[in-house]
Amino acid sequence: MTAIDPPDLALAREFKERPYGIHSPALQTLLNAMRRGPHRGRWALYCSKPAEEWTLVQLSGERGKPVTFHPETTFRTFEEAEWHVFKLRWKAMTGRNLELG
Amino acid sequence: MKRIVGYGDRLAVAPGDRIDFRINCEAGDRTYCAGIVRLICGDDHTKHPGFRAEPVATAIDGDHPGRRQAIHAGSFVEAPPSPAFAPPAGWSLQAIIWPTLPGGGAQTVMGCWSEAGAGYALVIDAAGCLALRLGDGAGGVEEIATAAPLLAREWYRVFASWDAATGAVRLVQQPLRRYARGEDAARRGVVASVRPRPAATTPFMLAAHDGGLDGARRIPRSAYNGKIDRPRLVGRAIDEAEAERLVEAPLAVDGLLAAWDFSREIPSERIVDLSPHRRDGRTVNLPARAMTGYNWTGEVHDWKSAPDQYGAIHFHEDDLYDAGWDVDFSLTVPDGLRSGVYCARVAVPGDEDLIPFFVRPKRGTTTASLAFLASTATYMAYANNHTAFDSALREMGRGELIKLHKDDLFLNEHREYGLATYDTHRDGSGVCYGSRLRPVLNMRPRTYQWSFNADTHITDWLEATGTACDVITDDDLHREGLALLAPYRAIMTGAHPEYLSTLMWDAIAAYLQQGGRLMYMGGNGFYWRAAFRGDDTTAIEVRRGETGTRAWTAEPGEHYHSFTGERGGLWLCLGRAPQRLVGVGFVSQGFDAATFYRRQPGSFDPRAAWIFDGVGADEQIGDFGLVYGGAAGSEIDRHSRRLGSPPHSLVLATSGPHSNTFFPAIETETDLIPGQGAPENLAIRADMVFFETPNGGAVWSTGSIAWSGSLSHASYANNVSRITGNVARRFVDPTPL
Numbered sequence A: 001m002t003a004i005d006p007p008d009l010a011l012a013r014e015f016k017e018r019p020y021g022i023h024s025p026a027l028q029t030l031l032n033a034m035r036r037g038p039h040r041g042r043w044a045l046y047c048s049k050p051a052e053e054w055t056l057v058q059l060s061g062e063r064g065k066p067v068t069f070h071p072e073t074t075f076r077t078f079e080e081a082e083w084h085v086f087k088l089r090w091k092a093m094t095g096r097n098l099e100l101g
Numbered sequence B: 001m002k003r004i005v006g007y008g009d010r011l012a013v014a015p016g017d018r019i020d021f022r023i024n025c026e027a028g029d030r031t032y033c034a035g036i037v038r039l040i041c042g043d044d045h046t047k048h049p050g051f052r053a054e055p056v057a058t059a060i061d062g063d064h065p066g067r068r069q070a071i072h073a074g075s076f077v078e079a080p081p082s083p084a085f086a087p088p089a090g091w092s093l094q095a096i097i098w099p100t101l102p103g104g105g106a107q108t109v110m111g112c113w114s115e116a117g118a119g120y121a122l123v124i125d126a127a128g129c130l131a132l133r134l135g136d137g138a139g140g141v142e143e144i145a146t147a148a149p150l151l152a153r154e155w156y157r158v159f160a161s162w163d164a165a166t167g168a169v170r171l172v173q174q175p176l177r178r179y180a181r182g183e184d185a186a187r188r189g190v191v192a193s194v195r196p197r198p199a200a201t202t203p204f205m206l207a208a209h210d211g212g213l214d215g216a217r218r219i220p221r222s223a224y225n226g227k228i229d230r231p232r233l234v235g236r237a238i239d240e241a242e243a244e245r246l247v248e249a250p251l252a253v254d255g256l257l258a259a260w261d262f263s264r265e266i267p268s269e270r271i272v273d274l275s276p277h278r279r280d281g282r283t284v285n286l287p288a289r290a291m292t293g294y295n296w297t298g299e300v301h302d303w304k305s306a307p308d309q310y311g312a313i314h315f316h317e318d319d320l321y322d323a324g325w326d327v328d329f330s331l332t333v334p335d336g337l338r339s340g341v342y343c344a345r346v347a348v349p350g351d352e353d354l355i356p357f358f359v360r361p362k363r364g365t366t367t368a369s370l371a372f373l374a375s376t377a378t379y380m381a382y383a384n385n386h387t388a389f390d391s392a393l394r395e396m397g398r399g400e401l402i403k404l405h406k407d408d409l410f411l412n413e414h415r416e417y418g419l420a421t422y423d424t425h426r427d428g429s430g431v432c433y434g435s436r437l438r439p440v441l442n443m444r445p446r447t448y449q450w451s452f453n454a455d456t457h458i459t460d461w462l463e464a465t466g467t468a469c470d471v472i473t474d475d476d477l478h479r480e481g482l483a484l485l486a487p488y489r490a491i492m493t494g495a496h497p498e499y500l501s502t503l504m505w506d507a508i509a510a511y512l513q514q515g516g517r518l519m520y521m522g523g524n525g526f527y528w529r530a531a532f533r534g535d536d537t538t539a540i541e542v543r544r545g546e547t548g549t550r551a552w553t554a555e556p557g558e559h560y561h562s563f564t565g566e567r568g569g570l571w572l573c574l575g576r577a578p579q580r581l582v583g584v585g586f587v588s589q590g591f592d593a594a595t596f597y598r599r600q601p602g603s604f605d606p607r608a609a610w611i612f613d614g615v616g617a618d619e620q621i622g623d624f625g626l627v628y629g630g631a632a633g634s635e636i637d638r639h640s641r642r643l644g645s646p647p648h649s650l651v652l653a654t655s656g657p658h659s660n661t662f663f664p665a666i667e668t669e670t671d672l673i674p675g676q677g678a679p680e681n682l683a684i685r686a687d688m689v690f691f692e693t694p695n696g697g698a699v700w701s702t703g704s705i706a707w708s709g710s711l712s713h714a715s716y717a718n719n720v721s722r723i724t725g726n727v728a729r730r731f732v733d734p735t736p737l
Helices: A009-017 A025-035 A078-094 B240-248 B376-381 B394-398 B406-413 B452-464 B474-480 B502-513 B578-582 B705-710 B719-732
Strands: A043-049 A053-058 A068-075 B004-008 B018-025 B031-041 B052-056 B062-065 B076-079 B090-099 B107-114 B118-124 B129-136 B141-149 B156-163 B168-175 B186-191 B204-206 B209-214 B217-221 B226-234 B256-261 B270-273 B281-284 B288-291 B312-315 B329-332 B340-348 B351-359 B370-374 B433-435 B470-473 B490-493 B517-520 B531-533 B536-541 B584-595 B597-599 B632-639 B650-655 B687-693 B697-701
Touching (some): A009 A025, A009 A078, A025 B394, A043 A068, A053 A078, A068 A078, B004 B340, B004 B351, B018 B031, B018 B340, B018 B351, B031 B351, B031 B452, B052 B340, B076 B256, B090 B107, B090 B240, B090 B312, B107 B129, B107 B226, B118 B156, B129 B156, B129 B168, B141 B168, B141 B186, B156 B240, B204 B226, B226 B240, B351 B470, B370 B452, B370 B474, B376 B433, B376 B474, B376 B536, B394 B584, B474 B536, B490 B719, B502 B517, B502 B578, B502 B697, B517 B719, B578 B584, B632 B687, B632 B705, B705 B719
Parallel strands (some): B370 B490, B490 B517, B517 B697
Antiparallel strands (some): B004 B018, B018 B329, B031 B052, B031 B062, B031 B340, B076 B204, B076 B281, B090 B226, B107 B204, B118 B129, B156 B168, B168 B186, B209 B217, B226 B256, B226 B312, B256 B270, B340 B351, B650 B687
16 A cells, blocks of 8 residues: 555545546545555445445455444445545555544 | 345246246245245335336245255266275276365365265365375274375376275375476375275265265265366276376276266266266266366367367366255246246345246237347356455446445355356356356345346336337347347347357347347447357356456466357457447446436437437436446447448447546557546547448447436436437337338
8 A cells, every 4th residue: 555645635625525436647546545455354335224324344355254344334325435434544544534624 | 134045947938937946044934925026126226216016916925934955066076876986906096187276175186985984085185285085984084195285276197096905005196297396296105004995875076075965966075176187997006107008098907997088078067987887977066167188288279179188177166056956936927927027026034035037928929019138148147246255456446335235245155156257266267157046146136236137227117118018038039049039120138238149149130130120228238258058048158268358367278168169258359349230349347437428420310310309419418327327337338430330330429538447448458558548538438329230120229338227317307218218119110210
């Protein structure tokens, strides 16, 4: 993984504004770095209530081993979920909480 | 938690046909409720249109007794039990092997061994070394190992003999390729203390040993991963010179009991014994055939031209063909049942399974001028796809978080339910066979996975707009060809008709030539060749070749189908670019965002302007939809005169720019040049195309998988629905275009 140094909040704002769709090259590079991470522990979504709710999970990265649920963390939309995971990964990469102010 | 799951033995039926359903109550429920529903829309991810199904009363309605039914995965060869497998003088075993997961758990290569600890077998032990296991069935077990770890994906001659008079054992692990510093060659000569006594009911097996029977099904244990070539059994302990002769001249060795030749009858499940004893066997769970053997030189790539170089079978612990469950209930499709998509619904508290099947009109009749051709071949290629779990690149490729459903979790934790042709086996090799004789958990409504559920956006639109339409399938098309299509004025494909057999392709081409009309409602269609065994559509075969945007690549020499002997791969590479058939062909894919089309000059041509009745000149077509928010997206196709789009074809509308995850399909590029991705590369686009075919026929192609997800927007009052309706109405009108 590549650390963001220094963290560019403009990229975070761009992603929050539009998580799906055409991204600036710099944002796309950041997203690729985030998504290139290890498969074990990868954040993913589980459809807990169709058309209503998705729950945060983590993949085991190993065939046959179950996912880890985070039942306290749920989302109503994909955009919410993408933003939440973006912040988790920002923290993991930079050591800092993402504060857009 | 998944509590109930099942499958039917037939997918494509007509009134009067029977489907046998087999059900597993995984959590132990003693009763379940069954019924039949007509499926209109299977997508429950949105409130509109939402999941819609109508119950249909049939004789199977009501409660049924429940039970657990297990699946036993792992491919192997079995020759029926025989006293010959316990020869009084002793025996010798030999094969040439290419193990792919030595050290990945104990694996049985060949022998006559049962779980009771009786018999003999050549195995790879937990340390990845060749070993001979002997058991007397009374508690005496002995294992003699080489203690030299086998290398993965290297060829070895493996040999073991036991002399009944002296108890002498000889064990040989001979690498066929010599490296300068190799430590994987080994020989052992010992006197065994255990006298092996195979049980009379134990078959001789290759790539697993006998775990007993579950009903009529043999349970494989210690499944072997890798290739086996030229397996032999002799009824005495032979010397080294005879062992070497045994490889290519088994009939010259005295006391030969069996010499199985995997290069014979490759398209079948039969294993031929060259010895005069004809101890023929069978494969179970479709291990991969038409595999290069130890002696493949690389000069011939078509197994039919040099079958002796294709004497290997590649076995996998996670192969599955026929789950072999017992029948729980049978449905005789009622006379007069309307043609459509149906499901057998089985339910217990807290869970249900909806098992699809497709009902055509009574054979020899039609009940509409239009037919929807359900992409059952494609559903089978994707059957039980695990890439959401197994692919570390998936999130990056798709540009979106991985999304999982209850059925995905079950498939991950129950690997015995088998894999899809989009998966790799645990040993890394590509999965080349798909089967429907097992629960196919992603060919279901109420799931996110591709691609059956996406097609229910089309069946939903047909229902909502009152468009009369019969339902037929790829299964029917493969078996009946042109005769199936000819009575229809027009055919509508699904969103993703990606896989076709040669017979299917020929039938569609002939249909168009003789005046048929085709609405190609999808993208990435007509892409890969698929093969079936004759009329039997229970298993599909795919060989992913040297190009193509693909989940795996077949090994060199293994690009030809075992089922048919045809060369596999992209139709593009077989001289049949999709552009030649439907005017457009695969160019790119992206799974985070879709977009709209803009009209092109071709859309104002009087030949095609009627397609846009009710649509303004500058309207954005499909800037809405359930599939990533637009009508042009997911997998998209482009017009290309160079690749064969007819010279008179009209490009009606085009999309773009697309988002950053869209790159050119691998087969469209020959060099590594920057700037080829979207949004800057405008060659990445979906083209909507129209052209006439001889005798009053025509083709209209959307070039986009996402198209059908836009049909229901604003309660079907939108320009995607409008255009589709214009074409459907005009195409069933026999007036010349």
